[in-house]
Amino acid sequence: MLSQDDLKSAEKFSTKTHLFLSLNNLAPTPVNYSVGYIYVSKNHQQLAQAIDQKSHDNKPIDTAFIEEMFNQYLSNSNSIQHDILEPFFASLTDTLQRIDHQVTNDQQLSNNLEKVSSALVKLDNHHSVQDIVSYLISSIKSSHQQHQSLSKKLEKTSSEVNQLKNKLQESQQEAFLDSLTGLLNRRGGEEKLKELALEDQHSSLMIDIDLFKNFNDKFGHFIGDKVLQRVAKVIAESVDKEDLTMRFGGEEFLVVLVNKAKSEASLIAEKIRHAVNSLKLKQRQTKITLPPISVSIGIAEVEEDQHWDDLFKRADDALYRAKNTGRNRCVVA
Template identity: 45%
Template sequence: MYTTNNNYKEAQLLSDRALAFMANHDLIPNPINYAVTYHYVSNDSTDLKSAIEKKLNNNGQIDNVFIECLFNEHICAAQNIETFILSPFEKTLTKTLKKIDAQIVNEKEIAFNLRKVNKALNQFTQHKPLKSLISFIINLISNSQSQRKSLTDELTHTYAEVNLLRTQLNESRDQAAEDILTGLLNRRGCQSKLQSFDLSKTHSTIMIDIDHFKQINDGFGHTVGDKVIQLIASIIKKSITADDIAARLGGEEFIIVMNNKPTKVAELLAEKIRASVEKLKLLQKHTNTYLPTISVSLGIAELNEKESWESLFDKADRAMYQAKKLGRNRCVVIEQSLKPA
């Protein structure tokens, strides 16, 4: 089980402990290693913590391969990765790089002053031991600066990895909200988009179901069935505005939510989609056989004051089934039948 730490100072402390653990075990400071060690030091995952402690108790090596396995097993599917992992990690990187930069500046100033002293001592042979000590210190500083530059370069590269991971997470979120077959939103994506709609305004919805779709699948195969779904999805996409939502709820069922538009506007759109689908002429190439006329049944409803989305969708669904009962290939507004096409 994972918890979100909202205390910045505590989160920063945990970030520092995570980086220290990584340094002690020679782990590369990348987002995956950081994520696992952060969860370990914060005790957010009992199973993950037990796995690491078992490895340590058996004198096992905590290496990058082991950490990646823990990441895939315990963290990959966790929620809020960006908020919980990437942001604290990025803040810690910034803080660390600033400290390194400040230290390098101080060391450069010290080295410069020591070289001045060293140059002055060249004139006095009796200070040879002191001169040797100063030269030794200068060399130490030079080596330290070189090591810090290497670390800075590595941490800077890690920034790129963090940004890449953030991009991948955003892409994953988008894919999780999208229906793979049609490119429309799926049920989850639809619910997410609805959060931006103002419930105090007038919204309408259209529930769409392909008529006799099972006969298409059984008679022509699922590949043809998928093609029919894609073509109808394309018609829906081209018919709505950027303010509206279109989603595939599953199987042969679709939904449109029209933002700030009344039922009359939804009726016009529904009829446009119905007519466009009816005009489709589909030929199965390897049999040279035309499919029967494709049609859809559409149910239309409007969101009333203080009504929930679930209630609205239920009304549209009932209107759609009413269209089926009336003979299919038609649009029905809830509790009001439109004339057959």
């Protein structure tokens, strides 16, 4: 819920935004409005510098440029919805409600005047009054039509705002996922970790594909990517829905097993290791079967860690020991 101060601040910046759009002959679409609002409110230094530089170079600030600014600086911003779209949507909703209320009042008044007009028709000595009533009815009907037209335009804008909110949510989801494997990337993992309490009982798996470079060197990066995808699929299918699985970098994966002790984590790690080792991959063109795939896994449980990185460091140290003692094995920290 927005406070009164939030709304007043939003109204102030909204006025400046409309001036910015007007000066640059830009339609007040949600994308244009969002970029303009962030610019006039000075909430994004890089965006402001880019627009100022454009003005300094006497180059047009057109729709294409605004779209570029939105995609580059705002499409993944978590603050866009709270700082811009919510106040904008609240203002639209309030305006629509006011218009609907006015339309209802106009309709009631028009109905009452129609009754008065019908009554006056029956009287011969009230023509002047009847003319006034007829004029009022005509004016109210015209006002009613204008309100309906404005209401439709505002409803269209409201729909565009909702579409923009959906677009932002999709962009944020994409920004949190690794495009190759579909798992969380490091940024996405960091966001999800904010929802967990470190003091609860969690365990971590640090997983690395053994001798992965050999797949790239011998079969090419396309096959290497397929290996990554298959291993990622095995990991995702081996854990629960509430657990976090992310591609930590290169051929390394990180799993946070939510509310699970290291004893259960060890069983899950062995399940993953065995499933990966059982994969059979064949090169489509040559029909050559790839060498067996294996992973080494380090396991750690939350102890008195101050940060998630402390937990991950112990899991990584255990992974290092697994690598140094023969690979294709799980080691508990």
